[in-house]
Amino acid sequence: MGGHAGGEVASSMAIEKIVEKFIPFWGNRLPGTKKLREIIHAANQSIFELNESELRRDVGRMGTTLVLLSICNSEVAIAHVGDSRIYQINASGLRQITRDHEVANRLIDQGVEATVALSRHDAHQLTQALGPYDNHQIEPAIAFLQILEPTLFLLCSDGLCDNDLVEQNWETYLLPLLATDADLESGVKKLIDLANTINGHDNITAILVNCQVEPVTN
Structure with a gap:
């Protein structure tokens, strides 16, 4: 995460927690939307709590983006933050x-013209990432699709x-x-x-x- 400390620590923690929470699903079935959200929130919470315990502030707080792809037979689950x-x-x-979870896309969703939103100096600033904030501010995007070819x-x-x-x-x-x-x-x-x-x-x-x-x- 640009400008923030400890990105490698945050990403390793996220992977470790997600793998741990995915164990019941290996080779069997895909987790649903609710379970995927819980898994990602667990990863976020582990990094957030470390930030809090070490009194990290502002750009000193550890954070990481996330993309997740899970496949079972022809079914695919996708989730991301950042x-x-x-x-x-x-x-x-x-x-x-x-x-992308960025300022420009959030503004476009609110009705701002794309050219105006993208011209802002903070257009590509992240609106979500794992670690800096508690779970109330983390809403992972989750989708499912099928592989047909x-x-x-x-x-x-x-x-x-x-x-x-x-x-x-x-x-x-x-x-x-x-x-x-x-x-x-x-x-x-x-x-x-x-x-x-x-x-x-x-x-x-x-x-x-x-x-x-x-x-x-x-």
């Missing part, structure tokens, strides 16, 4: 399936997706990775190298998930 993103790539094209998911921090890097380069760097024999490790490294060249101002995290669809046989 401005890290999930993209979906398939034969139909590229689709951003999360919406070969699909690639990209989970990434803003260091990768800034400046429309994904939108401008997905056909070259992501579309070929839909193949069943695609080397995802090499693919994500090339994507990060590109982001370091173009958006080298920020830390970069990226994960690729390739989902292949097979017909069900009796």
Whole structure:
């Protein structure tokens, strides 16, 4: 989280808590909306309580963004807090399936014209993140979808997706990775190298998930 201390600690704590809470669901079923919200709130609360116990204030408070992708058979659960993103790539094209929790988007939702909202100096300031605030101020975006065709998911921090890097380069760097024999490790490294060249101002995290669809046989 830009400007805040302890981001690596906050992100590690969030992952640890979410994995712990997900154990009852491994390989069995997806948690529903209410349970996903509870899981994310548990992660937020653990970081928030550490911030409080260490008397951290302002930019000294630890925080992290979150994107979560959970798959069971052909069903997918998606959740996010902040401005890290999930993209979906398939034969139909590229689709951003999360919406950044930023000042500009909040203003647009309130009826402000997009050009006005995006021209503000704080347009891209986060309106939500895990850690700095208690659960009353955290409302994760949660959605469900079904995989009906070969699909690639990209989970990434803003260091990768800034400046429309994904939108401008997905056909070259992501579309070929839909193949069943695609080397995802090499693919994500090339994507990060590109982001370091173009958006080298920020830390970069990226994960690729390739989902292949097979017909069900009796």
